[in-house]
Amino acid sequence: MTEPYELTACDALDRIRAKDLSAEELLQSCLARIEVLEPKIGAWAHIDSKGALAAARKVGAAMPGAMLGIPIGVKDVIETADMPTEYGSPIFKGHQPATDAACVMSAKEEGAIILGKTITQPFACSGLVRTANPLNTDHTSGGSSSGSAAAVAAKMIPVAIGTQSASSTIRPSSYNGLVGMRPSLGLISVSGFKPYTASCDTIGLMGRSVDDVELLWTSLMRLPFQRGRRPKQTPVFGVTRPSWLAKAEQSARDAVDKAERLLSSAGAEVRDISLPDSFNELPEIHEQIHDYEGARSYAYEYVHHRDELDPRVRGLIERGRALPTETYLDYMAKAAEGRALFPSVIAGCDCLVTAAAPGEAPKGWNALGDKFQTMGDPMQSRTWSILQLPIVTIPCHTGPAGLPVGIQLIGRYGSDLQLLSVARWAASVLAERPAMATS
Amino acid sequence: MTEPYELTACDALDRIRAKDLSAEELLQSCLARIEVLEPKIGAWAHIDSKGALAAARKVGAAMPGAMLGIPIGVKDVIETADMPTEYGSPIFKGHQPATDAACVMSAKEEGAIILGKTITQPFACSGLVRTANPLNTDHTSGGSSSGSAAAVAAKMIPVAIGTQSASSTIRPSSYNGLVGMRPSLGLISVSGFKPYTASCDTIGLMGRSVDDVELLWTSLMRLPFQRGRRPKQTPVFGVTRPSWLAKAEQSARDAVDKAERLLSSAGAEVRDISLPDSFNELPEIHEQIHDYEGARSYAYEYVHHRDELDPRVRGLIERGRALPTETYLDYMAKAAEGRALFPSVIAGCDCLVTAAAPGEAPKGWNALGDKFQTMGDPMQSRTWSILQLPIVTIPCHTGPAGLPVGIQLIGRYGSDLQLLSVARWAASVLAERPAMATS
Numbered sequence: 001m002t003e004p005y006e007l008t009a010c011d012a013l014d015r016i017r018a019k020d021l022s023a024e025e026l027l028q029s030c031l032a033r034i035e036v037l038e039p040k041i042g043a044w045a046h047i048d049s050k051g052a053l054a055a056a057r058k059v060g061a062a063m064p065g066a067m068l069g070i071p072i073g074v075k076d077v078i079e080t081a082d083m084p085t086e087y088g089s090p091i092f093k094g095h096q097p098a099t100d101a102a103c104v105m106s107a108k109e110e111g112a113i114i115l116g117k118t119i120t121q122p123f124a125c126s127g128l129v130r131t132a133n134p135l136n137t138d139h140t141s142g143g144s145s146s147g148s149a150a151a152v153a154a155k156m157i158p159v160a161i162g163t164q165s166a167s168s169t170i171r172p173s174s175y176n177g178l179v180g181m182r183p184s185l186g187l188i189s190v191s192g193f194k195p196y197t198a199s200c201d202t203i204g205l206m207g208r209s210v211d212d213v214e215l216l217w218t219s220l221m222r223l224p225f226q227r228g229r230r231p232k233q234t235p236v237f238g239v240t241r242p243s244w245l246a247k248a249e250q251s252a253r254d255a256v257d258k259a260e261r262l263l264s265s266a267g268a269e270v271r272d273i274s275l276p277d278s279f280n281e282l283p284e285i286h287e288q289i290h291d292y293e294g295a296r297s298y299a300y301e302y303v304h305h306r307d308e309l310d311p312r313v314r315g316l317i318e319r320g321r322a323l324p325t326e327t328y329l330d331y332m333a334k335a336a337e338g339r340a341l342f343p344s345v346i347a348g349c350d351c352l353v354t355a356a357a358p359g360e361a362p363k364g365w366n367a368l369g370d371k372f373q374t375m376g377d378p379m380q381s382r383t384w385s386i387l388q389l390p391i392v393t394i395p396c397h398t399g400p401a402g403l404p405v406g407i408q409l410i411g412r413y414g415s416d417l418q419l420l421s422v423a424r425w426a427a428s429v430l431a432e433r434p435a436m437a438t439s
Numbered sequence: 440m441t442e443p444y445e446l447t448a449c450d451a452l453d454r455i456r457a458k459d460l461s462a463e464e465l466l467q468s469c470l471a472r473i474e475v476l477e478p479k480i481g482a483w484a485h486i487d488s489k490g491a492l493a494a495a496r497k498v499g500a501a502m503p504g505a506m507l508g509i510p511i512g513v514k515d516v517i518e519t520a521d522m523p524t525e526y527g528s529p530i531f532k533g534h535q536p537a538t539d540a541a542c543v544m545s546a547k548e549e550g551a552i553i554l555g556k557t558i559t560q561p562f563a564c565s566g567l568v569r570t571a572n573p574l575n576t577d578h579t580s581g582g583s584s585s586g587s588a589a590a591v592a593a594k595m596i597p598v599a600i601g602t603q604s605a606s607s608t609i610r611p612s613s614y615n616g617l618v619g620m621r622p623s624l625g626l627i628s629v630s631g632f633k634p635y636t637a638s639c640d641t642i643g644l645m646g647r648s649v650d651d652v653e654l655l656w657t658s659l660m661r662l663p664f665q666r667g668r669r670p671k672q673t674p675v676f677g678v679t680r681p682s683w684l685a686k687a688e689q690s691a692r693d694a695v696d697k698a699e700r701l702l703s704s705a706g707a708e709v710r711d712i713s714l715p716d717s718f719n720e721l722p723e724i725h726e727q728i729h730d731y732e733g734a735r736s737y738a739y740e741y742v743h744h745r746d747e748l749d750p751r752v753r754g755l756i757e758r759g760r761a762l763p764t765e766t767y768l769d770y771m772a773k774a775a776e777g778r779a780l781f782p783s784v785i786a787g788c789d790c791l792v793t794a795a796a797p798g799e800a801p802k803g804w805n806a807l808g809d810k811f812q813t814m815g816d817p818m819q820s821r822t823w824s825i826l827q828l829p830i831v832t833i834p835c836h837t838g839p840a841g842l843p844v845g846i847q848l849i850g851r852y853g854s855d856l857q858l859l860s861v862a863r864w865a866a867s868v869l870a871e872r873p874a875m876a877t878s
Contacts, residue, residue, distance in 0.1 A: 081739060098534060105738035187768070189735035191634045198625055198637075223764050296628035299544035300520060325662050329626070333853060340779075414772060 004029035009070045009158035009212040010227055016061060016069045023059035023069025027052055027113060030071050034156045040137050041154050042130045043147040045076040046083050047116035055113045065111020066219040072107060073151045073160040075144075076117040077124045078203075079192040080104055087194055088120040088129065088144075091305045101192020103161055103203050103220055110219040115157060118147030121375060123301075124163050125196055125294060127310030128371040133175060135403055139361040142172030143375035145204055149176045152206050159216045162204035165196050166290060167357070167381030169204025170393045174406030175361035175376065177395045179213045179427065181205040181420070182381075184413050185388035188220050197293035199335070200286070200385045210394065210424040217416065231350065231421045237263050237409075238273035238349030243280050244379050249359030251399035252380070256355050258397050259407045259430060263353070266429040271349060279345075282338055283379055285331045286386035292328040295320025335386050339413070342387055346412060350422045355380050356406035360399035381408070390416040392423040396430045443468035448509045448597035448651040449666055455500060455508045462498035462508025466491055466552060469510050473595045479576050480593050481569040482586040484515040485522050486555035494552045504550020505658045511546060512590045512599040514583075515556040516563045517642075518631040519543055526633060527559040527568070527583075530744045540631020542600055542642050542659055549658040554596060557586030560814060562740075563602050564635055564733060566749030567810040572614060574842055578800040581611030582814035584643055588615045591645045598655045601643035604635050605729060606796070606820030608643025609832045613845030614800035614815065616834045618652045618866065620644040620859070621820075623852050624827035627659050636732035638774070639725070639824045649833065649863040656855065670789065670860045676702050676848075677712035677788035682719050683818050688798030690838035691819070695794050697836050698846045698869060702792070705868040710788060718784075718822060721777055724770045725821035731767040734759025774825050778852070781826055785851060789861045794819050795845035799838035820847070829855040831862040835869045 004012065004026045015021035031049055038044060052071060059069040079085045079097035086092045104114060119131045121144035131146035133139040134154035141150040145162025149172035152160050162169045164182040173180025181204065188203045195201050203220070207213040211227050218225040239260045245253060264270045295302070295317045301309060302317045309317070346352060357380055364373045384391050390411045397405040409426060411419035443451065443465045454460035470488055477483060491510060498508040518524045518536035525531045543553060558570045560583035570585035572578040573593035580589040584601025588611035591599050601608045603621040612619025620643065627642045634640050642659065646652040650666050657664040678699045684692060703709045734741070734756045740748060741756045748756070785791060797819055803812045823830050829852070832845040848865065850858035 081743075092537070095537060098531070099739040102735040102738055105742065106735070109738070109742070186637055187771075189634075189732060190637065191736035192739075195628075195630045198629065221764050293628060296541040296545065297630035299541055299548070300538040300631075303544065303548070304520075325660050329853065332626070336852075413775075414768065 005033040005155050007158065008209050009067070009207060009215055010209070012070060012158060013068065019061045023056040023113065024053065026069060027056040027071050027115070030115065030157055037134070037154050037156060041132050041134055041150050043118055043151040043154065043156060045086060045117045045119050045147065048083050048114070051082060052113050052115045059111065063111060066225055067107060067215065068111035069113060070159065071113045071115040071157050073116055073118040073148055073157050074104055074114055075124070075148050075162045076120045077163060077194055078104060078161065080114065080117065083117055085117065088122040088127070089308070091301055091308045099192065102189035104192065106220045106222065107161070112219070118151055118160060120144050120146060122310045122313050123194070123196055123298060124165060124168055126312040126316055128366060128375065130371045133361045133403070135177060136401065139363045139401070139403060140175070140372040140375055142175040142361055144168040145172050145206070146375065148206050149173055149178060152176070152178055152208060159205070159207040159212050162206055163193055164202050164204040164385060165200045166286065166385055167378035169206065170381050170391055170408050171357045171376055171378060173206055173393045174356035174404065177404035178206050178208060179210050180393045181213045181217060182391045183217065183416050184390045187416065195297050197290045199289050199293060200388070210420060210427050213392070214420045217420065229421050229424065231418070231425055234268055235350040235422045235425055236269045236271065236348060237351060237353050238271045238346060239353045240273040240275060242275050242354060242383065244283055245355055247358065247379060248355055251359045251397060251405045252355035252357065255397035255405040255407050256353065259353055262429050263426060273345065273349065273352060275345060276341060278341070279338065279383060281334065282383040282386055285334055286382035288323055288331050289328065289335065289386060291316050291320035292323045339387050342389065343412065351419055352410040353407055356393040356408040360401050360403035360405055363401070384410050389413055390419050392419055394423055394427040394430060444472040444594050446597065447648050448506070448646065448654055449648070451509060451597060452507065458500045462495040462552065463492065465508060466495040466510050466554070469554065469596055476573070476593050476595060480571050480573055480589050482557055482590040482593065482595060484525060484556045484558050484586065487522050490521060491552050491554045498550065502550060505664055506546060506654065507550035508552060509598065510552045510554040510596050512555055512557040512587055512596050513543055513553055514563070514587050514601045515559050516602060516633055517543060517600065519553065519556065522556055524556065527561040527566070528747070530740055530747045538631065541628035543631065545659045545661065546600070551658070557590055557599060559583050559585060561749045561752050562633070562635055562737060563604060563607055565751040565755055567805060567814065569810045572800045572842070574616060575840070578802045578842060579614070579811040579814055581614040581800055583607040584611050584645070585814065587645055588612055588617060591615070591617055591647060598644070598646040598651050601645055602632055603641050603643040603824065604639045605725065605824055606817035608645065609820045609830055609847050610796045610815055610817060612645055612832045613795035613843065616843035617645050617647060618649050619832045620652050620656060621824070621830045622656065622855050623829045626855065634736050636729045638728050638732060639827070649859060649866050653859045656859065668860050668863065670857070670864055673707055674789040674861045674864055675708045675710065675787060677710050677785060677791045679712040679714060679791050679793050681714050681793060681822065683722055684794055686797065686818060687794055690798045690836060690844045691794035691796065694836035694844040694846050695792065698792055701868050702865060712784065712788065712791060714784060715780060717780070718777065720773065721822040721825055722818055724773055725825035727762055727770050728767065728774065728825060730755050730759035731762045778826050781828065782851065790848040790850045790858055792846055792848055795832040795847040799840050799842035799844055802840070823849050828852055829858050831858055833862055833866045833869060
């Protein structure tokens with residue numbers, strides 16, 4: 001028999017609606033799962049079992065709410081009024097915000113149960129965490145939405161909220177064999193997410209199926225959800241191998257090749273898209289804008305808590321402070337040019353297709369054995385983040401260590417819903433189920 | 440002899456650097472001025488004389504800092520670590536943020552002294568406040584940056600920080616005879632300004648001269664300041680009379696006519712610019728996007744503190760909650776089209792010129808005599824706010840009640856520094872010094 005924790009959000013919701021499963025039974029199953037796996041995984045910064053149980057017990061099968069009774073995790077850079085929010089930093093140890101972030105309120109208003117706060121790299125930026133990859137606990141879960149990805153991959157919860165400013169949702173989703181989504185910038189309110197870089201900060205969504213991610217996205221957007229929606233026509237995919245793909249591992253390039261082959265075999269038109277030369281600068285432009293804006297967002301922490309900052313974050317802030325404003329403004333203008341150019345790049349295609357991450361999740365703990373040595377590199381997503389575009393990642397390939405390598409589908413600004421339907425089509429073709437060592 | 444409180448920021452700075460004036464003397468003069476006028480004006484939500492004096496006493500004439508020793512006020516929707524931040528709402532009575540907002544840190548790092556928090560309409564949105572116009576205390580200061588505008592106009596401080604999401608800096612600046620600036624969206628970090636509408640929220644700047652506003656802008660942007668910078672060529676002004684100018688008072692239209700006449704007489708080329716028909720929808724589009732996004736940003740307050748919300752704010756949130764997301768997305772697409780079209784509208788001109796406000800500051804207290812009946816209408820600025828453009832307002836005209844009516848100059852996105860130099864040129868032509876009843 002399927003345990004409730006194994007259900008996708010959509011399946012669980014159907015059973016709650018049908019009175020085959022109560023929200024409390026689902027939550028208890030998830031809590032039991034967490035009790036077993038959390039010591040190995042380390043996905044959670046805070047768990048509010050009591051509050052979640054109280055909320056679950058109030059759920060009636062006939063109540064409204066697109067996510068009625070579905071337990072979710074929220075990345076700990078997103079503010080919650082009834083749980084601490086520590087932004088992954090000792091500077092905010094025990095910090096209690098006064099209000100819930102906009103996305104938390106939207107999820108609650110749709111009946112979701114906020115089970116807890118998930119581990120994040122400090123300030124959703126950089127620094128090391130202990131969250132292990134449930135598919136192989138010698139490997140990192142990635143970051144910065146480390147805990148959200150691991151909790152969903154470990155089936156502790158069906159879906160989770162993260163954030164993305166560089167690759168913080170797409171990369172850990174790829175590492176954990178998940179479907180991950182970074183929406184078009186600005187469409188889901190970031191109010192209550194302490195900003196790092198306003199030019200790139202978005203809420204991120206993670207699930208184990210395209211349906212579940214679409215359920216979460218439509219809930220946060222307050223749009224109608226229609227399970228299993230397919231594109232009106234067979235999609236046209238624009239496969240692209242940017243200059244920075246050469247810096248990835250072979251498994252990332254293999255994932256793109258495999259996607260191209262399988263999508264084409266399944267009857268889709270697949271075009272080879274060359275990016276304009278000016279796009280070669282975009283990863284560097286993203287990095288500089290990220291650091292410049294982050295240095296402003298975290299000026300208080302830098303000046304007043306310098307010694308408590310993770311040295312990696314401190315280094316990025318210092319780099320951002322050293323960047324002349326004139327250079328920043330020049331980069332901002334170039335980023336805007338890239339956004340204006342993108343419609344001609346994607347012309348004729350439903351989405352671009354490229355590698356979601358530089359390969360499999362990296363292996364190896366630090367010397368103390370309490371954190372991973374690296375969370376992986378954001379290079380493959382920087383360009384799409386600074387272009388403010390919607391991205392969906394789906395599993396595609398398995399690398400030499402037996403871990404998943406995803407592809408990312410990149411859509412036009414504002415085409416999020418259509419991109420999800422195209423991702424569903426692609427996922428049905430590429431279906432690859434990573435095995436979980438810990439299950 | 441000129442009292443120190445009467446000095447512009449630039450003049451005060453020169454005297455501090457020359458050791459003709461100490462930062463403490465300047466601050467004491469401002470505090471004495473506040474003590475006399477504050478009971479009549481009501482500009483301040485919180486004053487930290489002790490903290491400000493301690494900071495002023497540490498100022499040495501040879502220290503670095505582009506705003507060394509200059510006392511400023513900060514609108515009380517902007518977070519401060521050492522003063523409460525109440526967002527103009529009883530919900531946040533005594534609320535103490537953990538950190539300083541990015542703009543507060545930038546000002547402090549340039550040597551400015553944060554004297555206190557200025558009165559704001561609740562959440563920089565709507566609702567009534569008591570802040571009187573120093574030029575005639577029977578009239579409102581406007582809003583939502585009510586206290587910042589009044590404090591600068593009353594010469595309690597030389598410059599102040601506000602915000603603008605609709606017309607919250609430009610309109611009160613016009614009502615108080617000030618120079619006001621709303622920068623291009625995103626260039627000054629809004630981190631630590633509790634968002635209302637991320638598509639429009641900016642920090643706003645106010646002073647009694649273009650030089651002072653430019654000093655504040657360059658300080659917050661960490662760019663070099665060069666006093667009295669003039670445009671390289673005689674500017675070309677595009678005077679525009681949008682359809683919504685018909686809804687303004689005659690004095691607003693007179694201000695535009697006067698500006699056109701005087702700028703032209705002074706040797707500038709003045710063109711008559713007709714806006715595209717699609718721009719007629721932009722005020723409504725701004726309003727709907729503002730309300731939709733605000734409803735998300737303030738969902739927690741709406742659900743948990745509904746009775747403590749100002750009825751006007753509650754009404755806007757309810758309107759935002761009722762707006763279908765599909766309609767919001769359609770408006771967002773139209774706003775983006777307007778942004779893409781703007782370069783062709785302004786082609787050949789350095790800036791557009793139009794009325795900054797619907798007329799003079801409205802008169803009249805509410806029934807209890809503790810708040811004004813109205814803060815004025817944002818109609819004249821909605822379009823430029825949703826287009827995310829830089830705006831500078833300068834005094835131009837005097838209306839029938841003897842109060843100032845400004846014009847606003849609107850520039851291309853990112854042209855903020857050039858716009859300031861054009862504003863300086865225009866201000867020297869239009870120089871109109873409103874008399875202050877309370878001085």
